[in-house]
Amino acid sequence: MTLKFDEIGYWSQIKLDIIEKYASSYSLILSKWVNPSLHHIYVDAFAGAGEHILKNTQNRISGSPQRALAITPPFKEYYFIDINGEKVANLQKITLGREDVHILEGDCNKKLIEEVFPYIKYGDYRRGLCLLDPYGLDLRWEVIEKAGKMQSIEIFLNFPVMAMNRSVLWTKNTAGIGQSDIIRMNEFWGDDSWRDVAYSSTIDMFGDIHNNKESNKSIAMAFKDRLKCIAGFKNVSNPLPMRNSLNNIVYYLFFASQNDTGNKIVNDIFKKYRNQG
Ligand SMILES: C[S@@+](CC[C@H](N)C(=O)[O-])C[C@H]1O[C@@H](n2cnc3c(N)ncnc32)[C@H](O)[C@@H]1O
Numbered sequence: 001m002t003l004k005f006d007e008i009g010y011w012s013q014i015k016l017d018i019i020e021k022y023a024s025s026y027s028l029i030l031s032k033w034v035n036p037s038l039h040h041i042y043v044d045a046f047a048g049a050g051e052h053i054l055k056n057t058q059n060r061i062s063g064s065p066q067r068a069l070a071i072t073p074p075f076k077e078y079y080f081i082d083i084n085g086e087k088v089a090n091l092q093k094i095t096l097g098r099e100d101v102h103i104l105e106g107d108c109n110k111k112l113i114e115e116v117f118p119y120i121k122y123g124d125y126r127r128g129l130c131l132l133d134p135y136g137l138d139l140r141w142e143v144i145e146k147a148g149k150m151q152s153i154e155i156f157l158n159f160p161v162m163a164m165n166r167s168v169l170w171t172k173n174t175a176g177i178g179q180s181d182i183i184r185m186n187e188f189w190g191d192d193s194w195r196d197v198a199y200s201s202t203i204d205m206f207g208d209i210h211n212n213k214e215s216n217k218s219i220a221m222a223f224k225d226r227l228k229c230i231a232g233f234k235n236v237s238n239p240l241p242m243r244n245s246l247n248n249i250v251y252y253l254f255f256a257s258q259n260d261t262g263n264k265i266v267n268d269i270f271k272k273y274r275n276q277g
Contacts, residue, residue: 043130045108047080049087122152136163141190148231154257197222235263
């Protein structure tokens with residue numbers, strides 16, 4: 001079977017530009033680090049095929065793995081994970097002969113915890129930049145929390161608010177939501193405290209109770225608090241809303257790290273794109 005490449009929109013291209021810009025700075029800084037020298041690793045957990053088709057032009061465009069591979073100075077190692085066998089085969093094809101690349105097929109939630117993060121220990125002078133870029137609620141909180149606690153890993157995280165709105169946050173309370181969607185939301189969020197964040201109620205002058213759903217921004221900012229307070233990332237930038245052509249927010253791009261310099265660089269990059277609207 002021939003692989004049909006994913007079609008991506010303009011906002012995905014912006015995301016790719018942002019990650020590439022930061023990954024270039026990160027690799028440059030870490031490559032120059034001495035006493036001790038550091039072994040820096042790029043991890044793409046929802047890697048995709050490595051390349052995509054741009055929706056409006058139908059042109060082939062490099063995805064996050066291909067862009068990471070082109071960065072100079074290079075990372076010392078690359079880990080690419082995808083659950084889709086055809087995408088993994090394409091990743092293998094485009095990285096043929098590169099001994100610094102490890103390609104894993106399967107659920108990244110398991111692979112990261114069991115096979116990748118154990119190789120990025122702070123005490124071993126290893127550092128990782130990890131992209132967590134799911135389409136929907138496929139990521140588990142335990143991965144995020146582990147990355148935060150390890151101190152050696154920084155993350156870009158796609159917070160898929162449109163997928164959340166479609167599957168879970170489409171009503172003004174949890175009545176009517178499918179149990180499997182609730183479980184997936186709990187797994188992404190880490191517990192069921194999103195219920196307290198996502199809904200509020202007001203009482204009008206007649207004593208009637210009205211349920212309300214909170215804004216996307218409130219929900220994203222509550223998740224920012226979790227990244228800091230529970231996962232233990234020292235710095236979490238205000239997330240960048242990524243909008244589609246109808247101006248709806250598809251997801252928020254988060255960056256979380258222990259490092260002040262990295263945080264400053266990403267804030268500067270985010271500022272440029274935020275000002276573009
Ligand atoms: C948004 S795409 C990744 C795009 C890529 N990061 C880029 O920018 O070029 C999400 C990918 O995650 C993969 N995926 C979905 N669930 C997964 C899981 N549990 N573990 C690993 N990969 C998964 C899908 O096959 C898909 O290729």
